[in-house]
Amino acid sequence: MSDSILKIAVADPSAIIRSGLSALLKRIQGYHIHTFEVNSIEFLASNIRTHKPDLIIINPTYWGYIDIESFKSENPSSQLHFFAMLTGLTDEKITDQYSKTLSIYDDAESIKTKLDAIFAFSKPEENDESQALSAREKEIIVGVVKGYTNKEIAVNLFLSTHTVITHRRNIARKLEIHSTAGLTIYAIVNKLVELSEISQK
Amino acid sequence: MKHKFTARSRMFDIISDDASLLSSVSRFGISLGLGDKTVQEACTVNDIDCNTFLSVINFLTEGNVELQEEFNEVNLETVIGFLKNAHSYFISYKLPLIREKLNDAVPVDEPTDPYKIVLLNFFDEYVDEVKKHMEYEDKTVFPYVLNLLKGELSTDYKILDFEDHHTDVDSKIAELKNILIKYHPSNSVNYKLNDVLFDLLGCERDLAMHNMVEDHFFVPAVEVIERKLSKLTN
Numbered sequence: 030m031s032d033s034i035l036k037i038a039v040a041d042p043s044a045i046i047r048s049g050l051s052a053l054l055k056r057i058q059g060y061h062i063h064t065f066e067v068n069s070i071e072f073l074a075s076n077i078r079t080h081k082p083d084l085i086i087i088n089p090t091y092w093g094y095i096d097i098e099s100f101k102s103e104n105p106s107s108q109l110h111f112f113a114m115l116t117g118l119t120d121e122k123i124t125d126q127y128s129k130t131l132s133i134y135d136d137a138e139s140i141k142t143k144l145d146a147i148f149a150f151s152k153p154e155e156n157d158e159s160q161a162l163s164a165r166e167k168e169i170i171v172g173v174v175k176g177y178t179n180k181e182i183a184v185n186l187f188l189s190t191h192t193v194i195t196h197r198r199n200i201a202r203k204l205e206i207h208s209t210a211g212l213t214i215y216a217i218v219n220k221l222v223e224l225s226e227i228s229q230k
Numbered sequence: 231m232k233h234k235f236t237a238r239s240r241m242f243d244i245i246s247d248d249a250s251l252l253s254s255v256s257r258f259g260i261s262l263g264l265g266d267k268t269v270q271e272a273c274t275v276n277d278i279d280c281n282t283f284l285s286v287i288n289f290l291t292e293g294n295v296e297l298q299e300e301f302n303e304v305n306l307e308t309v310i311g312f313l314k315n316a317h318s319y320f321i322s323y324k325l326p327l328i329r330e331k332l333n334d335a336v337p338v339d340e341p342t343d344p345y346k347i348v349l350l351n352f353f354d355e356y357v358d359e360v361k362k363h364m365e366y367e368d369k370t371v372f373p374y375v376l377n378l379l380k381g382e383l384s385t386d387y388k389i390l391d392f393e394d395h396h397t398d399v400d401s402k403i404a405e406l407k408n409i410l411i412k413y414h415p416s417n418s419v420n421y422k423l424n425d426v427l428f429d430l431l432g433c434e435r436d437l438a439m440h441n442m443v444e445d446h447f448f449v450p451a452v453e454v455i456e457r458k459l460s461k462l463t464n
Contacts, residue, residue, distance in 0.1 A: 207405060213351070218414075
C-alpha cells in the first residue's frame with residue numbers, strides 16, 4: 030500500500046550515525062518512515078514492545094553478539110526485520126541472520142532498493158487510467174454510501190463478498206478516501222447519489 | 231545527555247526558534263509577554279516543574295526517544311496537566327473554530343446544498359472521534375496514572391491497553407484535507423477555503439505532535455513506574 034507507515038528503530042551508539050540515518054530514511058520516496066532512535070542496547074527490548082517497529086537497523090558488532098531471535102520474540106505478532114548497519118569491515122558470518130546489510134556509504138536510492146526487497150510498499154508510478162474508477166467501483170461506492178454492508182452489496186450486485194472487499198480496497202487507493210463519510214462526499218460531488226438516499230446513521 | 235534547551239535558556243529564544251513550540255509552551259500555562267525570563271524563572275512564576283517542561287520541549291524539538299534515563303525526573307502530574315490543556319484546546323477552541331470557518335467558506339446556492347451538508351457531517355464525525363478519544367484519556371488513562379503515582383497498581387489495566395486503544399485520530403483530518411484538495415467542486419479561487427486548509431494542516435501537525443508526546447514520552451514514562459511498582463509488590 031502506498032500510504033503504509035514503516036516504523037524503523039535506529040539502534041547505534043553514535044548520535045551522528047543515528048541522526049544521519051534518520052534524516053536519510055525520511056528522504057526515501059514511496060515510504061512514510063517513522064524513526065525511533067535507540068542509543069543503548071538495554072532499551073531495545075522495551076522499544077520493540079512499546080513502538081512495535083517493522084525494522085531495526087543496528088550495528089551488529091558494537092554491542093557484542095545480538096540475539097536477534099530473542100528480540101523478535103518481544104513482539105511475536107508481527108514480522109520484525111533486522112538490517113545490519115556496517116561501519117567497517119565485518120566478517121560475513123556475523124551478518125548471517127540479518128535480512129540486509131547497510132553501509133555508511135549507502136545513499137537513499139540504495140537503501141530504498143534494500144527496503145523494497147523486504148517491504149513491498151512502493152509501487153511503480155500509476156498512470157491516469159488506473160486511477161479512474163470503473164463502473165463497477167462506482168456501483169459499490171453507491172452501495173457503501175447508502176449504508177449497505179459488504180455482504181448486502183455482494184448479493185445485490187451478484188458478486189462474492191471477497192470481490193466487494195477487493196473493490197473497496199482499490200477504491201480507497203484510487204481516491205485516497207478510506208472512510209464512509211469521505212466516500213459520501215465524493216458520491217455527492219460526483220452526483221452518484223442524492224442526499225435523500227444516504228443512510229443517516 | 232545535554233539537550234538543546236536548558237533551565238537558563240531564554241523563553242523568548244525557545245518560541246522564536248520554533249513557533250510551533252508556542253502552543254506547547256502555552257499548554258503549560260505560560261503566557262506571552264515573557265520579557266527576558268529564563269525557563270527557570272518562567273517555570274517558577276507559573277509554578278511548573280522545570281525539568282518536566284524542559285523534557286517535553288526538548289523531546290518535541292529533537293523528536294527523539296532517548297529519554298529513558300531521564301524519566302525519573304519527569305513529573306507526570308505536570309505532563310498530565312499539559313496533555314489535558316491540549317485536549318481542551320482542540321475540543322473547545324480549535325476544532326469549533328475550524329468548523330465555523332468551514333461553514334463560512336463553503337458557499338451555498340440553496341439552503342439544502344447536499345455537498346455542504348455531507349462535508350460538515352464528515353467534519354462533525356471527525357470531531358466526535360477526537361472527542362471520544364480524548365475523553366477516554368481524561369476519564370480512564372489519566373486517573374489510572376494518578377493512582378499509580380500514589381502507589382496503587384491496577385491489576386486489570388496497563389498503560390499498554392491504552393496504546394491499543396490509541397487509534398490514529400489524525401488519519402481522518404488528513405482525509406478531509408485530501409478531499410478538499412482533490413474533490414472540492416469550485417470554479418473560482420476561494421481564499422476563505424484556503425484558510426481552512428491552512429488551519430487543517432496546522433491542526434494536523436499540532437495533533438501529531440500531541441500524539442507523539444503521548445505515545446513516545448508519556449506512555450514510556452508510565453511504563454517505567456509500572457515496572458517499578460510491580461517489582462515492589464512482587
